[in-house]
Amino acid sequence: MAKFYPELTEELQDFIQQQHLFFTATAPHQGRINLSPKGIDTFRILDAHTVAYLDVTGSGNETSAHLIENGRMTIMFCSFTEKPWILRLYGTGQVVRPRDAHWPRLMEHFPTVPGTRQIIQLTIESVQTSCGMGVPLYEYQGERQSLIHWAEKKGTEGLHQYWTEKNQRTIDGLPTYLLDPEPTDK
Known part of the structure; x- marks a missing residue:
């Protein structure tokens, strides 16, 4: 049975810290829903009401544009081990970029990951929380290094070029403001 909480309890925080995979979901007012798997030790619990993750370079930048437009976000964790549990975090998301004033303070919580944008x-x-009794059992074998190696090979200039070509607009045409500040008259 589903159970709701107003914040992350210690038990829920422990569950999150045991997971190697999480999923993010966002949607614009009009357009495609974005659902993405994430890993690479990028998730952090900041307090009982706040979490954050490093967003590394990917083929798109949907989450950023959707959050700029409306802020709606769900993050889901799912156990693939004996404890059949699904955990969803509902809330308002915010994009923090290297040019933002609180970037240095937030980055203190994360390791250096090549390709971080x-x-x-x-x-x-x-x-x-809800049951995950229909979720199959899987065994964790380790992190893929492909994305990290790809980002290292691209280098700073190559990543910037990739962001310019591939991460400035969503598949629905929404701006991400990855490289340019958001207009103040939105």
Whole structure:
């Protein structure tokens, strides 16, 4: 049965820290819903009401644009071991980029990961647990290094060029403001 919480309890925080994979979901007012798997030790619990993750370079930048437009976000953790549990964090997301004033303070929580382009921070409005009895059992074998090697090979200039070509607009045409500041008259 589903159970709601107003914040992350110690038990829920322990569960999150045991997971190697999480999923993020965002959607614009009009357009495609974005659902993405994440890993590479990029997730951090900042307090019982706030979490954040390093957003590394990917083929798109949907989450950023959706959060700029409306802030709605869900993060889901799912156990693939004996304890059949699904945990969802509902809240308002914010994009934090290297040019933002609180970037240095947030980056203190994360390791250096090649290809990092921004941090996504979620202010939690509610937390839900539900059973995951239909989720299959899987065994964790380790992190893939492909994305890290790709980013290292690209280098700083190559990543900037990739962001310019591939991460400035979503597949629905929304601006991400990855490289340019958001207009103040939105």
